[in-house]
Amino acid sequence: xxxxxxxxxxxxxxxxxxxxxxxxxxxxxxxxxxxxxxxxxxxxxxxxxxxxxxxxxxxxxxxxxxxxxxxxxxxxxxxxxxxxxxxxxxxxxxxxxxxxxxxxxxxxxxxxxxxxxxxxxxxxxxxxxxxxxxxxxxxxxxxxxxxxxxxxxxxxxxxxxxxxxxxxxxxxxxxxxxxxxxxxxxxxxxxxxxxxxxxxxxxxxxxxxxxxxxxxxxxxxxxxxxxxxxxxxxxxxxxxxxxxxxxxxxxxxxxxxxxxxxxxxxxxxxxxxxxxxxxxxxxxxxxxxxxxxxxxxxxxxxxxxxxxxxxxxxxxxxxxxxxxxxxxxxxxxxxxxxxxxxxxxxxxxxxxxxxxxxxxxxxxxxxxxxxxxxxxxxxxxxxxxxxxxxxxxxxxxxxxxxxxxxxxxxxxxxxxxxxxxxxxxxxxxxxxxxxxxxxxxxxxxxxxxxxxxxxxxxxxxxxxxxxxxxxxxxxxxxxxxxxxxxxxxxxxxxxxxxxxxxxxxxxxxxxxxxxxxxxxxxxxxxxxxxxxxxxxxxxxxxxxxxxxxxxxxxxxxxxxxxxxxxxxxxxxxxxxxxxxxxxxxxxxxxxxxxxxxxxxxxxxxxxxxxxxxxxxxxxxxxxxxxxxxxxxxxxxxxxxxxxxxxxxxxxxxxxxxxxxxxxxxxxxxxxxxxxxxxxxxxxxxxxxxxxxxxxxxxxxxxxxxxxxxxxxxxxxxxxxxxxxxxxxxxxxxxxxxxxxxxxxxxxxxxxxxxxxxxxxxxxxxxxxxxxxxxxxxxxxxxxxxxxxxxxxxxxxxxxxxxxxxxxxxxxxxxxxxxxxxxxxxxxxxxxxxxxxxxxxxxxxxxxxxxxx
RNA sequence: GCCCUCGUGGUGAAAUUGGUAGACACAAAGGACUUAAAAUCCUUGCCGCUUGCGGAGUGCCAGUUCGAGUCUGGCCGAGGGCACCA
Numbered sequence: 001x002x003x004x005x006x007x008x009x010x011x012x013x014x015x016x017x018x019x020x021x022x023x024x025x026x027x028x029x030x031x032x033x034x035x036x037x038x039x040x041x042x043x044x045x046x047x048x049x050x051x052x053x054x055x056x057x058x059x060x061x062x063x064x065x066x067x068x069x070x071x072x073x074x075x076x077x078x079x080x081x082x083x084x085x086x087x088x089x090x091x092x093x094x095x096x097x098x099x100x101x102x103x104x105x106x107x108x109x110x111x112x113x114x115x116x117x118x119x120x121x122x123x124x125x126x127x128x129x130x131x132x133x134x135x136x137x138x139x140x141x142x143x144x145x146x147x148x149x150x151x152x153x154x155x156x157x158x159x160x161x162x163x164x165x166x167x168x169x170x171x172x173x174x175x176x177x178x179x180x181x182x183x184x185x186x187x188x189x190x191x192x193x194x195x196x197x198x199x200x201x202x203x204x205x206x207x208x209x210x211x212x213x214x215x216x217x218x219x220x221x222x223x224x225x226x227x228x229x230x231x232x233x234x235x236x237x238x239x240x241x242x243x244x245x246x247x248x249x250x251x252x253x254x255x256x257x258x259x260x261x262x263x264x265x266x267x268x269x270x271x272x273x274x275x276x277x278x279x280x281x282x283x284x285x286x287x288x289x290x291x292x293x294x295x296x297x298x299x300x301x302x303x304x305x306x307x308x309x310x311x312x313x314x315x316x317x318x319x320x321x322x323x324x325x326x327x328x329x330x331x332x333x334x335x336x337x338x339x340x341x342x343x344x345x346x347x348x349x350x351x352x353x354x355x356x357x358x359x360x361x362x363x364x365x366x367x368x369x370x371x372x373x374x375x376x377x378x379x380x381x382x383x384x385x386x387x388x389x390x391x392x393x394x395x396x397x398x399x400x401x402x403x404x405x406x407x408x409x410x411x412x413x414x415x416x417x418x419x420x421x422x423x424x425x426x427x428x429x430x431x432x433x434x435x436x437x438x439x440x441x442x443x444x445x446x447x448x449x450x451x452x453x454x455x456x457x458x459x460x461x462x463x464x465x466x467x468x469x470x471x472x473x474x475x476x477x478x479x480x481x482x483x484x485x486x487x488x489x490x491x492x493x494x495x496x497x498x499x500x501x502x503x504x505x506x507x508x509x510x511x512x513x514x515x516x517x518x519x520x521x522x523x524x525x526x527x528x529x530x531x532x533x534x535x536x537x538x539x540x541x542x543x544x545x546x547x548x549x550x551x552x553x554x555x556x557x558x559x560x561x562x563x564x565x566x567x568x569x570x571x572x573x574x575x576x577x578x579x580x581x582x583x584x585x586x587x588x589x590x591x592x593x594x595x596x597x598x599x600x601x602x603x604x605x606x607x608x609x610x611x612x613x614x615x616x617x618x619x620x621x622x623x624x625x626x627x628x629x630x631x632x633x634x635x636x637x638x639x640x641x642x643x644x645x646x647x648x649x650x651x652x653x654x655x656x657x658x659x660x661x662x663x664x665x666x667x668x669x670x671x672x673x674x675x676x677x678x679x680x681x682x683x684x685x686x687x688x689x690x691x692x693x694x695x696x697x698x699x700x701x702x703x704x705x706x707x708x709x710x711x712x713x714x715x716x717x718x719x720x721x722x723x724x725x726x727x728x729x730x731x732x733x734x735x736x737x738x739x740x741x742x743x744x745x746x747x748x749x750x751x752x753x754x755x756x757x758x759x760x761x762x763x764x765x766x767x768x769x770x771x772x773x774x775x776x777x778x779x780x781x782x783x784x785x786x787x788x789x790x791x792x793x794x795x796x797x798x799x800x801x802x803x804x805x806x807x808x809x810x811x812x813x814x815x816x817x818x819x820x821x822x823x824x825x826x827x828x829x830x831x832x833x834x835x836x837x838x839x840x841x842x843x844x845x846x847x848x849x850x851x852x
Numbered sequence: 853g854c855c856c857u858c859g860u861g862g863u864g865a866a867a868u869u870g871g872u873a874g875a876c877a878c879a880a881a882g883g884a885c886u887u888a889a890a891a892u893c894c895u896u897g898c899c900g901c902u903u904g905c906g907g908a909g910u911g912c913c914a915g916u917u918c919g920a921g922u923c924u925g926g927c928c929g930a931g932g933g934c935a936c937c938a
Binding site for chain 2: 426534536666722793
């Protein structure tokens with residue numbers, strides 16, 4: 001028998017879909033729409049297994065929805081601006097544009113081989129001026145609405161390369177290329193006013209019912225809404241400074257205050273800018289790192305000033321003022337009061353500098369002599385040692401009451417604070433979207449006028465220069481606006497800006513005049529299902545949400561609340577790691593094993609290979625498998641089947657060669673089965689040992705499996721669907737000789753092939769065409785008649801333990817089951833003489849008999 | 853340090869959401885076919901005794917319940933997030 005030749009079949013159907021424009025999308029008002037979107041890839045050169053997984057998951061869904069008669073939009077594009085292109089270009093002395101374009105064409109070819117149901121007419125690339133010209137318009141629109149501004153901000157500055165570094169480019173405080181000690185430097189940067197929408201972004205998370213809770217929690221924490229108050233602390237006897245403003249969520253612990261701490265970047269630091277000791281301290285602080293984790297773990301350091309702050313609730317007492325490394329300037333007011341007994345950081349600090357620890361909250365079950373020693377008490381309780389506040393319940397009574405007192409005495413105000421900071425969008429790099437701004441001779445900001453748009457990136461730029469290459473493009477930089485000499489902004493936009501609205505662009509990708517057309521947006525948006533890696537849980541998703549809010553702001557034509565109705569975050573693809581005896585990473589192709597336990601180097605069979613942990617595939621660990629090769633070897637359907645089979649899509653999956661081969665073999669087995677069914681249907685073979693007519697059972701099996709697979713599709717249980725496919729194979733190959741009525745076999749098998757279609761589309765389509773079933777493939781609906789069995793197995797428990805099962809008519813009553821049970825030989829033998837105290841009956845499921 | 857998630861056979865995992873734990877596969881062992889191998893198919897799967905049956909059993913310890921992988925509390929372990937890499 002001929003083997004299944006995936007190479008011919010897959011090519012054939014891919015060409016067929018292409019030529020027939022099978023997946024071309026257009027607005028059809030009479031049909032329900034479904035916008036299925038996977039996160040678009042960065043064109044790094046080749047697709048990797050993560051892409052295969054991501055796009056297979058999306059494709060299964062898109063194909064299913066097409067079969068369910070939805071009007072599906074399933075587009076693809078390229079997130080093609082960014083640092084890797086610039087780095088690759090620098091290293092190999094070529095230009096980012098051609099590097100990127102070459103990668104795109106290569107990856108597009110590879111993606112097409114997966115047989116995805118993508119409408120390639122919608123393809124976009126963010127580095128094309130056809131795309132970013134619209135982005136510049138959006139930027140100016142935001143600017144007009146007051147959502148864009150410029151301010152000074154700290155950056156990681158590499159003094160040797162004269163360039164700004166991303167956090168990941170800073171390794172142990174040094175630049176990744178130059179190795180120079182990185183400095184903190186203040187630079188004028190552009191910002192999107194995302195914090196204006198903090199409340200909105202937080203509140204509308206609650207409406208995103210089809211988002212994983214994990215992602216919503218991360219976003220909630222990121223936005224970080226806190227309820228507290230601002231407090232003005234008077235400074236004792238000082239002519240330079242009268243007061244310091246602090247933000248706190250725990251004003252009720254004021255009586256426990258023993259110091260006041262401010263950030264080294266606080267305006268107060270101006271008073272100490274000539275103090276050598278202070279400058280040394282500031283230098284020390286800059287080494288701590290600014291992440292929350294670093295601050296929480298770091299040693300608490302302080303620099304004592306000669307200032308003293310007065311406690312507003314008790315003006316007879318005052319506490320010393322410190323500069324401290326754990327206070328950040330960009331949160332609150334860059335100043336906090338320290339209450340060591342009830343905040344761990346403050347306690348660490350107080351113990352180090354011998355400051356008093358005054359307990360002001362006691363647990364409910366402890367008395368007023370409760371004292372905090374080495375562990376701060378941050379739970380609920382009762383206020384103590386707080387004069388008139390004593391006895392208040394913490395926090396429900398204590399906080400509002402304290403705020404009220406502070407407000408009445410004009411020492412402070414209730415205040416809601418957000419952790420969310422504005423989004424810095426300036427990047428001092430070449431390969432990004434130019435910011436459509438210029439500065440006149442007085443350094444005044446000018447928008448690039450409409451007729452001078454778009455601002456295109458200059459070609460042929462020398463990247464091997466210090467700092468931002470665009471700074472060196474004098475011809476490009478110096479322009480005239482309305483006859484005035486101006487200089488262009490040379491910063492380009494963060495690539496997160498590019499990906500914050502591409503899903504809108506897909507709706508109108510052929511419209512060169514506007515970024516998107518209201519009518520098309522109205523029809524297609526929001527994205528019904530967005531699929532991608534959980535690594536984008538915060539930034540990309542939050543920024544995209546912000547864009548929707550910002551576009552809607554002061555715009556009545558745009559009425560969308562959220563960009564992504566449903567979100568699915570898939571897990572990573574992992575593989576074992578290998579190292580040689582010297583500790584160098586080895587690629588799976590470089591190692592071999594006979595028993596799957598002991599591995600050796602292929603080029604030196606005497607050298608044992610050290611098998612490391614299973615980790616997500618990465619180039620640096622060399623544990624990658626090239627999808628292009630694997631598809632060439634086993635075919636797209638096999639790869640799609642495997643990548644879905646082993647783990648639920650939201651969890652990490654381990655790549656295994658055995659698993660891949662098993663999927664390949666399974667498709668071959670399905671083909672053998674298919675050939676047999678085809679021969680039966682065409683009367684080409686005579687069934688020898690006809691046994692029992694099983695048509696009703698076949699109908700029942702098919703309809704039940706339709707029901708199961710449909711449910712599993714709806715719930716993203718794609719790994720279970722693969723198991724269901726195996727059930728189908730096992731059932732058919734066992735019973736095939738008993739299906740005597742050919743019409744019924746044909747009808748059931750047709751439906752089975754439809755079920756295969758979203759996951760192994762080439763195979764399914766080939767089989768259908770072999771049976772001359774060329775009409776539209778539609779998702780089969782299970783006939784309810786077959787979903788219920790006539791007989792069910794009922795579990796009989798004695799004292800909660802399973803003892804035996806009985807067959808019973810579906811929906812039998814408790815009495816019917818009971819009567820059957822007491823007639824069972826097993827029951828009579830073992831329990832017949834005992835008293836039944838109680839029976840618990842669950843219809844069609846079990847009966848539990850309680851015997852004492 | 854703070855927040856979140858997850859712990860089921862040798863392995864990846866199922867389990868109608870409180871009702872037969874281990875579907876479906878991978879690996880392994882034994883067997884069948886074969887001169888032999890490959891391929892294919894069948895059986896086994898933790899502990900006891902002879903088929904059959906019984907027992908333990910979903911990280912650990914308690915609890916709720918007729919009944920817990922599923923719910924509650926505590927502990928142990930693993931992973932992820934905590935500001936400009938996409």
